[in-house]
Amino acid sequence: MSVVTESGRTTVDSVVYVHPAAICESQRVGEGTRVWPFAHVLDGAVIGRDCNICEHAYVEGGATLGDRVIVKNQAMIWDGVAIEDDVFIGPGVAFTNDRYPRSRGLKETGHRYQQTENWLAPTTVRHGASIGAGAIVLAGVTIGQYASIGAGSVVTRDVPDHAIVSGNPARCVAWACSCGHPLGEHFSCPQCDRRFTLIDGALGIEE
Amino acid sequence: MSVVTESGRTTVDSVVYVHPAAICESQRVGEGTRVWPFAHVLDGAVIGRDCNICEHAYVEGGATLGDRVIVKNQAMIWDGVAIEDDVFIGPGVAFTNDRYPRSRGLKETGHRYQQTENWLAPTTVRHGASIGAGAIVLAGVTIGQYASIGAGSVVTRDVPDHAIVSGNPARCVAWACSCGHPLGEHFSCPQCDRRFTLIDGALGIEE
Amino acid sequence: MSVVTESGRTTVDSVVYVHPAAICESQRVGEGTRVWPFAHVLDGAVIGRDCNICEHAYVEGGATLGDRVIVKNQAMIWDGVAIEDDVFIGPGVAFTNDRYPRSRGLKETGHRYQQTENWLAPTTVRHGASIGAGAIVLAGVTIGQYASIGAGSVVTRDVPDHAIVSGNPARCVAWACSCGHPLGEHFSCPQCDRRFTLIDGALGIEE
Numbered sequence: 001m002s003v004v005t006e007s008g009r010t011t012v013d014s015v016v017y018v019h020p021a022a023i024c025e026s027q028r029v030g031e032g033t034r035v036w037p038f039a040h041v042l043d044g045a046v047i048g049r050d051c052n053i054c055e056h057a058y059v060e061g062g063a064t065l066g067d068r069v070i071v072k073n074q075a076m077i078w079d080g081v082a083i084e085d086d087v088f089i090g091p092g093v094a095f096t097n098d099r100y101p102r103s104r105g106l107k108e109t110g111h112r113y114q115q116t117e118n119w120l121a122p123t124t125v126r127h128g129a130s131i132g133a134g135a136i137v138l139a140g141v142t143i144g145q146y147a148s149i150g151a152g153s154v155v156t157r158d159v160p161d162h163a164i165v166s167g168n169p170a171r172c173v174a175w176a177c178s179c180g181h182p183l184g185e186h187f188s189c190p191q192c193d194r195r196f197t198l199i200d201g202a203l204g205i206e207e
Numbered sequence: 208m209s210v211v212t213e214s215g216r217t218t219v220d221s222v223v224y225v226h227p228a229a230i231c232e233s234q235r236v237g238e239g240t241r242v243w244p245f246a247h248v249l250d251g252a253v254i255g256r257d258c259n260i261c262e263h264a265y266v267e268g269g270a271t272l273g274d275r276v277i278v279k280n281q282a283m284i285w286d287g288v289a290i291e292d293d294v295f296i297g298p299g300v301a302f303t304n305d306r307y308p309r310s311r312g313l314k315e316t317g318h319r320y321q322q323t324e325n326w327l328a329p330t331t332v333r334h335g336a337s338i339g340a341g342a343i344v345l346a347g348v349t350i351g352q353y354a355s356i357g358a359g360s361v362v363t364r365d366v367p368d369h370a371i372v373s374g375n376p377a378r379c380v381a382w383a384c385s386c387g388h389p390l391g392e393h394f395s396c397p398q399c400d401r402r403f404t405l406i407d408g409a410l411g412i413e414e
Numbered sequence: 415m416s417v418v419t420e421s422g423r424t425t426v427d428s429v430v431y432v433h434p435a436a437i438c439e440s441q442r443v444g445e446g447t448r449v450w451p452f453a454h455v456l457d458g459a460v461i462g463r464d465c466n467i468c469e470h471a472y473v474e475g476g477a478t479l480g481d482r483v484i485v486k487n488q489a490m491i492w493d494g495v496a497i498e499d500d501v502f503i504g505p506g507v508a509f510t511n512d513r514y515p516r517s518r519g520l521k522e523t524g525h526r527y528q529q530t531e532n533w534l535a536p537t538t539v540r541h542g543a544s545i546g547a548g549a550i551v552l553a554g555v556t557i558g559q560y561a562s563i564g565a566g567s568v569v570t571r572d573v574p575d576h577a578i579v580s581g582n583p584a585r586c587v588a589w590a591c592s593c594g595h596p597l598g599e600h601f602s603c604p605q606c607d608r609r610f611t612l613i614d615g616a617l618g619i620e621e
Binding site: 230245247263265281283299301302303307308309310311312313314315316317319341343345361375376 | 470481501546564
């Protein structure tokens with residue numbers, strides 16, 4: 001696994017690649033995962049196999065990532081965020097984990113920050129979803145499988161499977177194929193010909 | 208105070224903690240303040256006591272921060288930005304200091320960038336306010352005390368004390384208690400029971 | 415030109431300044447250009463003369479920048495993005511180059527990521543334009559010369575020359591002088607007295 005050197009930086013080993021200008025302090029990073037310059041994976045973060053943690057990204061202790069997750073540059077993934085397999089986290093995407101943040105030194109916050117359960121709201125991103133560049137994800141939401149979050153969106157509530165959402169606040173504007181392309185007429189994909197059905201507002205793939 | 212080493216990096220000393228992968232060039236950082244990896248505090252920045260300058264953050268010369276200010280990852284605080292005590296600056300928050308930026312090499316800008324007063328518009332964030340993740344603050348605004356800026360907001364004008372604003376452009380959508388929780392009916396806080404009154408559009412705490 | 419040291423970092427040479435905490439791997443960076451801490455210019459990026467690549471910025475191979483381009487902190491410029499002379503790229507600006515991103519490990523993407531032309535949509539920013547802090551630029555658009563993109567905008571379609579756009583999605587709200595100032599009545603600039611005419615929806619300067 002990754003090795004932290006005396007300088008606080010890490011060196012390459014046989015299974016996880018950590019660039020010399022990155023810091024990887026987690027001992028729970030899967031084989032084939034790469035960590036690029038100025039990125040920081042903290043102790044307590046759990047990352048699966050064959051992930052790509054790009055430059056200036058930040059994965060905090062308590063965050064969990066599945067396999068083949070792409071974390072593009074500057075994405076920030078905090079304690080309480082769980083990301084399933086094959087998810088794409090775009091550049092500059094910011095998760096959050098506190099709905100009503102204040103400086104912890106502010107006396108009016110009282111006991112709020114003394115126990116994690118007082119303030120931390122967990123977030124989940126399901127299998128195959130994509131989050132576009134610069135999107136902001138509010139604490140406590142679930143993003144459904146194969147959903148596509150438009151670049152620059154502010155996600156304030158749950159996103160259904162396969163939904164394409166955009167805007168501030170983000171609203172559903174179309175449906176995405178598993179491959180990522182927007183569906184055309186009759187919920188069929190012009191790119192890969194997969195077909196879907198909409199039942200009770202939920203999109204499912206036709207066998 | 209912090210010590211800049213030959214490599215341009217800083218070392219830990221007795222009162223200010225600067226991570227080996229951070230750069231702190233200011234000599235005016237208060238006791239108990241911590242500066243984390245890949246953050247840069249420039250010469251001329253003034254930072255109070257017990258602040259937390261998180262990873263990839265940037266505090267430019269001419270910026271001033273009070274005590275117990277939290278500057279989360281990637282926040283950018285420029286010359287002309289003044290932040291009072293106990294403020295929370297969320298991850299990826301970008302301040303600005305020029306309403307009409309152009310490349311300084313563009314000949315059509317003429318004399319604009321020869322004097323700071325031609326282009327720099329100062330910004331103030333008052334005591335106890337919070338700015339959510341990824342919010343953008345336009346140059347020249349004042350954010351009132353205990354105001355809460357929603358994640359992903361674009362702040363284009365002054366924000367009253369205790370206001371909760373969100374959207375692009377940001378608009379007032381509710382009121383925040385000093386503790387950070389949205390106020391409920393009759394301007395009372397369901398979290399901490401503080402009560403407020405609204406007089407002439409301004410929210411004040413009841414004694 | 416810049417020199418990459420054994421540590422993967424670069425040293426100052428006579429014509430390009432690369433801060434010791436930056437990484438510049440391109441051999442095609444023009445004289446007078448400066449690269450600041452924690453920024454990374456990759457091999458294959460082409461950068462003109464007298465540019466300023468600020469902290470935590472990222473310029474990928476395949477990106478091209480003209481002369482006197484300002485790339486403020488944390489801006490991300492990818493393969494497929496072409497930026498002409500005298501452009502201002504604000505802090506935290508994120509370009510994109512894929513309209514329908516998915517994790518490359520997701521099996522449903524099929525052959526999509528095997529050839530660049532399947533997914534990469536090029537973006538152009540014309541001479542003298544400015545992009546405000548935190549703006550997101552969707553892949554495939556062209557931003558016209560001297561256009562001004564408001565801070566926090568999400569640019570989803572082409573922007574005409576001299577247009578000022580803002581919002582999510584970005585819409586044209588005013589017109590900008592070449593100097594950057596919004597035009598006043600009769601398309602004249604209150605700052606520098608240049609005058610323009612609007613013909614068929616396009617703004618041109620009067621001789």
